[in-house]
Amino acid sequence: MENQELLNKINQKLNDQFPGAVEKAELTYDFPVFYIHKDKIHEALAILKNEPEFDFHFLTDLTGIQSADEKQLGVVYHLHNMPKNYRVRVKTYFDINKPEIPTACDLWPGANWMERETFDFYGVKFKGHPNLKRILNVDEMDIFPLRKEYPLEDQSREDKSDKMFGR
Amino acid sequence: MAKKGNKNNKVADTSVVEETVVSKKKAKIVVENNQQEPEEEKEYSTLNLGPTHPATHGIFQNVLKMDGEIIHEATPTVGYIHRAFEKLGERRPFYQITTLTDRLNYCSSPINNIGWHMTVEKLIGVQIPKRIDYMRVIIMELARISDHLVCNSVIGVDTGAMTGFLYIFQWREKIYDIYESICGARLTTNIGRIGGFEREWSKKTWELIDAFLRDYPKALKEFSNLLERNKIFMDRTVNCGPISAKMALDYSFTGPNLRAAGVDYDVRVATPYSSYQDFDFIIPVGTSGDTYDRFMVRQEEMWQSLEIIKQAIKNMPKEGGFHADVPDFYLPPKEEVYNNMEALIYHFKIVMGESDVPVGEVYHCVEGGNGELGYYLVSDGGRTPFRLHFRRPCFIYYQAYPEMIKGSMLSDAIITMSSMNVIAGELDA
């Protein structure tokens, strides 16, 4: 199936099941992308996985993102159907002050650590996750470093000068 | 997973771990009426397979709950080498990120570099001539051989066979010589540019590649003879840390680990990039996903990589140059910079890191040494990416490790870990 046709089919199916959940559906660089409302994200992912026509049995990637105006956080899922070679991207955005969405671990066990990483970097809480703890940073850290408000460098170092360009 | 069958009584390799017996559950004694009925709970000892790990596998910690020699539960801790690549990626201009990608899977850095370049080329929408594709294929396959050599020889070391490791590293030095003649560096290569290569390959490079193709098969055959049908090695590695195809797919495995489990998924064939569709090669697939299968899949992939390099050299197109026309990212030749206004402006912009890229988001994946290495790049038109995420195969498949070693013995857990080829740089990024 061509990407445009796949996009239309998924769009139609999701709109039939959950009218209004799909906020936007487009082809970006030849890749079907869906923007789904956060309340229906788990159900939409379940349809994408379980529907035999789509059968996205493989979760390629799960990551977080912050919107350009810094007021929203988002989660991006990349799904893959290996036998038929379909790939889609599913995005969902929510308010930065209340970042909670259901976990995808029950659909794909491989989402476990990917969600922990997203929690570690952005502070997105996944409801129903078996072990939502920090994974890459030190456990005592209390900020979510990949948010745009936090700097890259360790502010307490004295041997490197911020006056040099590039910092 | 499956308990190990009747094996010889293997003594634990105690030089490998730091033993700290932290807690033992006490036996509970239940007193009922006047009878004393001892009801003992199972006593587990805790063993810390600490971050300082021998044989340079990388640093990650596993706290094992053991019942004698058998592992009951494992809790991994990672992040001991977290270097904040993704945050750094938001700060560095596009061509400076190549040096970051080097340090992801540092055993095969050219694959990471070229994958990143292809992602940016996808974003800006530039067509790469076939000649450059073929040159890139040669380099990527050499890197794949280099990566699999490390993994397989280290599996040998962990089972006690040091000889393979010691002598096969000589061939990695030959591959390093090839990289050095192209880009100047051995390990963290920063090879190529967005659009191709920095300069035409010298005669020395072609000679080195030819010499490698001529001499390496004999060495690989010697290495195979040491281990492949060696009864001791097979006894150690067959049925050690198996994983079924369904579980592997559930945990988003890719690469040799998935192929050893029986699924023939290879990014080079599924979504061909860099003209891989022109090449004729086999994807080796295992059956049970145990350590022996993983070892054999990597061995066979090395032979297939040699085939691909031979085909690339034979069919290399004559025209195409060594780089595509990407003036925004490719430094113009110095004569033009001194004489031509446009070239001067491009030179200035590239050196200062001000490049014009379209707004958009792309996802591009390549077949790295460990599986599908994906780059998710979100650009807002500025000089640095807005968001850069690396889909790191090691990070994703390592989460299945506790499941794989449940019920096996400690020394088998060590071999399972080394056969999964967990590279710390890719695990933590």
Place this chain on the structure above:
Amino acid sequence: MGKQLQKRTKLDMAKLPEGLEGPGFFATKLEQVIGLARANSLWPLPFATSCCGIEFMATMASDYDLARFGSERLSFSPRQADMLMVMGTIAKKMGPTLRQVYEQMAEPKWVLSVGACASSGGIFDTYSVLQGIDRIIPVDVYVPGCPPRPEQIIEGILKIQELAKNESFRRRNSDEYKKLLNSYGME
């Protein structure tokens, strides 16, 4: 494939220290003899974390053989090692482990910091990377490079051999050394 094996008739041996020689005896300073023995039998603890670790593996392998310099036995237990080679980036999460490993080593001990990341944080000027291991442990020799070539790592080890050969017995008990350790918060 292989080079012609060359027969070496003149063996390189370690240089004798200065001393008084006579029929059947050789008198010299004990310090110099012990220094000679220590320098040529440094047992390293390879604390390899990232890319520099792979260059270390290349150094240990047959092309740039490190065992010729006496480092035949790699010890992974700090109690049995002389020299701590820190190769690769040390993140803040790893810092306490590195410090614990250093404290477990017995005197005399030397520390070799291999690579830009271990020496100063390298290209990773970020919130999670320790900007140089000399913030937590005293370092004897720094080997810069990203990653350094095996020849450079061997040169670093040769410099440590120089330090080991010329070290006086009293150094580890001297006030200056104690002050150095106290500045790191160690006894």
